[in-house]
Amino acid sequence: MITPHVVRAKLPKDFIWGFATAAFQIEGSTDIDGRGKSIWDDFSRQPGKTLDGGNGDVATNSYKLWKEDIALLKSYGVKSYRFSIAWSRIIPLGGRNDPINPKGIEYYSNFIDELLRNGIMPFVTLYHWDLPQNLHERYGGWLNKEEIVADYVHYAKVCFREFGGRVKHWLTMNEPWCVAVLGYGRGVFAPGRSSDRLRSPEGDSSTEPWIVGHSVILAHAYAVKAYREEFKPTQRGQIGITLNGDWAIPYDNSPANVEAAQHALDVAIGWFADPVYLGHYPEFMQEMLGDRLPVFTTEELAVVKGSSDFYGMNTYTTNLCKAGGDDEFQGRVEYTFTRPDGTQLGTQAHCKWLQTYPQGFRALLNYLYKRYRLPIYVTENGFAVKDENSKTIEQAVQDFDRVEYFRGMTAAVVAAIVEDGVDIQAYFPWSLLDNFEWADGYDTRFGVTYVDYPTQKRYPKESAKFLSKFFKDNIVSDIPRSREPPTVQQVINAVRGAFHRLTGSVLVGAAKA
Numbered sequence: 001m002i003t004p005h006v007v008r009a010k011l012p013k014d015f016i017w018g019f020a021t022a023a024f025q026i027e028g029s030t031d032i033d034g035r036g037k038s039i040w041d042d043f044s045r046q047p048g049k050t051l052d053g054g055n056g057d058v059a060t061n062s063y064k065l066w067k068e069d070i071a072l073l074k075s076y077g078v079k080s081y082r083f084s085i086a087w088s089r090i091i092p093l094g095g096r097n098d099p100i101n102p103k104g105i106e107y108y109s110n111f112i113d114e115l116l117r118n119g120i121m122p123f124v125t126l127y128h129w130d131l132p133q134n135l136h137e138r139y140g141g142w143l144n145k146e147e148i149v150a151d152y153v154h155y156a157k158v159c160f161r162e163f164g165g166r167v168k169h170w171l172t173m174n175e176p177w178c179v180a181v182l183g184y185g186r187g188v189f190a191p192g193r194s195s196d197r198l199r200s201p202e203g204d205s206s207t208e209p210w211i212v213g214h215s216v217i218l219a220h221a222y223a224v225k226a227y228r229e230e231f232k233p234t235q236r237g238q239i240g241i242t243l244n245g246d247w248a249i250p251y252d253n254s255p256a257n258v259e260a261a262q263h264a265l266d267v268a269i270g271w272f273a274d275p276v277y278l279g280h281y282p283e284f285m286q287e288m289l290g291d292r293l294p295v296f297t298t299e300e301l302a303v304v305k306g307s308s309d310f311y312g313m314n315t316y317t318t319n320l321c322k323a324g325g326d327d328e329f330q331g332r333v334e335y336t337f338t339r340p341d342g343t344q345l346g347t348q349a350h351c352k353w354l355q356t357y358p359q360g361f362r363a364l365l366n367y368l369y370k371r372y373r374l375p376i377y378v379t380e381n382g383f384a385v386k387d388e389n390s391k392t393i394e395q396a397v398q399d400f401d402r403v404e405y406f407r408g409m410t411a412a413v414v415a416a417i418v419e420d421g422v423d424i425q426a427y428f429p430w431s432l433l434d435n436f437e438w439a440d441g442y443d444t445r446f447g448v449t450y451v452d453y454p455t456q457k458r459y460p461k462e463s464a465k466f467l468s469k470f471f472k473d474n475i476v477s478d479i480p481r482s483r484e485p486p487t488v489q490q491v492i493n494a495v496r497g498a499f500h501r502l503t504g505s506v507l508v509g510a511a512k513a
């Protein structure tokens with residue numbers, strides 16, 4: 001009997017893997033070494049903004065325990081670590097004419113050096129939702145395009161100048177959809193603006209998210225332009241944006257629901273990906289929003305189009321899509337995990353928006369690669385086990401639902417590369433540690449490492465062990481294990497991959513075998 005898909009070399013030797021975190025979710029030490037406030041500082045302290053009343057004052061204490069975190073990464077055998085820089089540690093007041101904080105620079109500089117000493121490649125996010133509070137107060141933050149674009153570009157350039165000799169992978173923005181919709185539409189994330197007057201005294205959910213999204217795209221694009229013109233020629237790194245986006249499946253095959261699934265993708269992903277990779281907003285968004293959707297000038301568009309070297313992808317789940325409702329942030333589509341026959345799509349996580357569905361991950365990878373034709377970096381993917389926070393440490397580290405999730409997702413990555421010819425360069429599970437899960441506070445745990453908050457001790461969960469072993473076993477080592485020629489399937493895939501790259505609008509590196 002022939003065993004299907006026995007492939008020896010599953011992942012190429014330069015495949016990047018590691019864990020991801022974000023500054024505000026782990027650092028704590030919010031008033032140390034000259035850090036300025038971010039919009040999350042006070043927001044998370046307001047009653048009712050986080051589920052358990054948790055805030056970012058201590059988090060996983062990683063600002064202090066940074067060497068321990070790096071040792072943990074090392075013990076997991078990662079090649080890379082995705083972390084974010086807190087803007088308000090670098091420039092406490094945020095603006096282009098405000099003082100730069102040498103202590104902030106020194107901190108991340110030491111951090112990067114320590115990673116490199118341990119053979120771990122820094123993969124750096126410049127903005128993971130922690131806008132300097134002062135910029136919000138000074139001029140409305142992301143609502144003020146002229147100011148925020150100039151200030152963000154200045155901040156990014158300081159980081160390129162200080163760290164770019166050592167950092168070869170940059171992410172400008174994490175998940176602009178969340179910045180715009182959760183911060184200025186639903187009002188559940190800082191700065192918490194919304195039309196819902198029970199939530200916020202100010203805000204207009206019908207206009208602000210689209211304005212904010214527009215500013216975020218431009219800030220990203222002008223920072224990339226600066227990097228490419230002033231830094232890339234000598235620093236030679238990659239730079240791009242990372243977008244959240246979950247796969248969308250029609251609830252059934254009625255034409256309205258088939259269309260709904262595409263509308264969901266258009267707003268979740270196309271809102272940002274279409275301008276950045278294709279040079280225009282999705283047609284459906286223009287129809288849905290009319291003159292509420294800002295317009296790019298010709299000059300701006302020239303900067304926006306092609307402003308990412310790769311497709312940065314954060315993805316967690318898959319939604320079944322039904323046409324209807326008035327939620328513009330989902331493309332006037334309703335999401336469910338319950339199939340028409342009453343069964344569930346997958347295993348339910350602690351958060352209601354998340355179920356395991358690896359087939360959807362594979363489908364999304366194929367969709368993104370066909371549509372945007374660039375190598376994909378999976379910069380986040382993860383799972384929160386139901387009620388993990390109510391368990392003892394001994395029970396919590398036995399996180400079998402998370403292991404199942406990652407078993408499925410890693411298999412989907414391999415299948416997408418080996419069988420579908422999708423060019424995937426990196427995979428970063430979210431997250432290295434349990435941490436401050438934004439509006440969920442500390443109630444929801446996404447870590448592959450359990451954090452016992454009272455002691456700040458770290459305990460590797462089964463999922464960490466699974467992932468370490470998976471990548472150890474599946475990335476081709478430097479020393480070839482055998483002299484066997486590639487299989488026919490591997491040759492076909494390499495040719496397929498090269499074809500995709502060559503026919504795309506942007507030419508990317510040499511084909512990999």
Ligand code: GBH
Pocket residue numbers: 022025174175178182186188244314316353380430437438446
């Ligand atoms: C990521 O976002 C974040 O980058 C990371 O910081 C975070 O810790 C991690 O996920 C886990 O949540 O029900 O309308 O409020 C993931 C993308 C998009 C997932 C919004 C939750 C909820 C939409 N998120 N979604 S809503």
